Structures are given as C-alpha cells and as structure tokens.
Amino acid sequence: MDVSDSVIDHLRHVAALPDLAGTRYELESEIGRGGLGVVYAARDRQLDRRVALKVLDAALAGEARLIARLEHPGIVPIYETGTLPDGRAFYAMKLVAGERVDHYAGGPHPLADRLRVVRRTGEALALAHSRGIIHRDLKPQNVMVGEFGEVYVMDWGVEAVAGTPQFRAPEARLDQRSDIYALGALLQFLLPAAASPALRAIAAKAMRADPADRYPDVPALLTDIERFQEGLAVEAWSEPLSHRLRRFGARNAVLLWLLAAYAGVKLLLLFLRIL
C-alpha cells in the first residue's frame, strides 16, 4: 500500500496515543517523554482529579511495581497500574505541578535551596538503594521541584537504559555507585559559578572514574554536604590553611568578636593604669 509522508506522520501520531477505553482515565495532553515511555496528563473520571499517566513502550509492568514499593516523600506515589488493549503497560501517578531541575537551575535560587534539592534527591536514592533498587538514569530532567518546594525523583529505570552521557557513570555495569556518580553530576549542575571549592570537591569525589574512589554510599555524600552547610571540613577536600582559618572565623564569628572586645577592654584598662 502506497502512503504519503503526511499520512505516515498522522498514523505515527494516532497509533501512538494510548487507547484508554475501558479505563477510568481520559487523555488530556502529553507532558513528557522518558527513557521508557511517554507521560500524559489525564483525568481520573471516577475521582474527578488530574493524574499523570505513564505509558510504557512495551509490557514493562515491572517499573510500576518497582516504584510502588518505594514509599518516600521524594518519590511520586503510584495510584494504579494496568495494561492497555494493545499490551502496553501504564501506571497512574500523582500529577506534580512544578519545575524540572534543568529549568530550575537557571532560576535565581539561593545555594541553600539548590543544596536542598540535591539532599532530597539523595534521600530518595538512599531509600531505593536500601531496597536494592537503583535509578540508572538520574539527571536534572528526572527531578522535579514542586510548587511548595517538594522534590520528586522520577523515571526510575528497571532495565538496561542507556543513561544520559553527562550524568552517566563510565562503568558498563551500573550499580549504586553509578547513581552516586549521577548525584554528584546533579550537584555540579546545580552549583552556581562562584561555588565553594569544597562543594566542587564533593561533586568531583562523587564523580570519580573509579567507582571505588567515590563515596561508599549516598548518605556519606549527603553527610559531606551537611558538613559543608554547618561550616565543618568536608571529607572530599583537604583544604589549605587559609581556607581553614577563614572557615573557623566564619563559624566562630561571635566568639572571635567577644574575644577581640575582651582583649580591647583589657588593653584599654592597661593603658589607663599606665597613665
């Protein structure tokens, strides 16, 4: 049968749309494409609410079951899983209103907020790792910052997804350390140009080529970020003396001012006694 390009384009569009007949959902619009499928905004007719509907490229129901096992504030909750009449698996999940981190990064957000995004992402990863699940494709496009500042990690991978070069660890066989690499890359991505060398060192340690040289687990990386935020030395960076003194000064500013004031008063008294 001879068909024109415009007909083929039409067929590619209409045959790719999920046939939701027999489900409780009504298609609204496409909102994104991930490593394993397409995400649509849909309306749940029974509960009269909007949901995100992810339609997987094939019968990969495992992804939904995998995520459903992960109950965490940083992981989008799954409402329901199902199979379309054409055999494709789908799952309905909370529709998150917010901004993807690749867009968020360009905004005028303070460093503390940026680090909070990394920490929340890391906490979700840590939970997944504790259940033996790895993300495989962590990148800014897969992290969402909600309108109330909540952070969601999305698009968890189940099978061998290629990953995104800038955020993908160099090793062929992905494991938890590969996610640590991606988290380091995410940190680096979110850092402003004038970020502290300590933070850059944390990202660099997480992104070392040899997995054995990276942080042993996600909590170790997060602890280093917390140490930075508390004004303590970080494991990833052996800082020079000048930095150490500056950090000590910043951390103990009040004490140093009191000491200086005390010394000043003492000197004044000494001076007055001499007179």
Added chain:
Amino acid sequence: MAVERFAAGQHAAANRQKRGGEAEFEPVGEEAAAGESPEETFEREWRRQLFALALDDLRAHCQANEKLLQFEIFEAYDLADGERPSYAALAGRHGIAETSVTNHLAWARRTLRQLVTERLRGVTAGERDLREEMRRIWM
C-alpha cells in the same frame, strides 16, 4: 547509524521474502526532501516501507476476520491524504453511531500498532532492540 539502519533494511527485506512479501525500497535519491541528510532520507523511507507493509497486513487481517467495515472507516479517515471526513459523516455513510466510528478507529489503530510491532520484531535482535526501534517509530 546509517550502516545499522541499512543492515536492518537488508534484514527486513530478507524477512519479507521469507514471509512472501514482495515490496521493495523505492529509489530515494530523487524524493529526498530539501535539506534532508541521507540518514534522514533513509529513516523516512524505512518508516514508509514499514508502514506500507503493516497496512497491507492490516487489510489482510481485516479481510480474513470480517472486519472490512473497520478497515473502510480507517481508510477513509486515517489514510485520507487531504481533508478528513468528520466522524458524523462517516457514521452517516455507513449507517452506524458516531461512537462506533470512534471504536472502529481505535481498534484499527491498535491493530496497526501491533502489526508494526510484529514487523519490527522480525528485524530486531531482541527485546531491547525492539524497544529502541519502537521508540524511533512512535516518537
């Protein structure tokens, strides 16, 4: 990439012959759209060939399963190369309800997707390759 796609095309041709298909690639040099790279031209022709075969499969499937009405509606609407008739006009033409037009189109599109998948399965090495090709075709 082009070599892979070419190899896939060759493999596809071999599989078509096994299944008794006789369709062949048409020369693409003269049809290449302005500004299109050879890879894009190849990709477009590969898709055109794939859909042509799947549509032949769909027609045969409909003939064998007494689904000619579904195919006629699909042909009139989805294969129209210009202005598409309205669902109401199609319903009137065939003396059926508009919802039946919707259902028949949904069935035909679903079946076409399955037939495209089957065609792709014949030219890919495994599930992962199949998914890659599916992504290329549908996205």
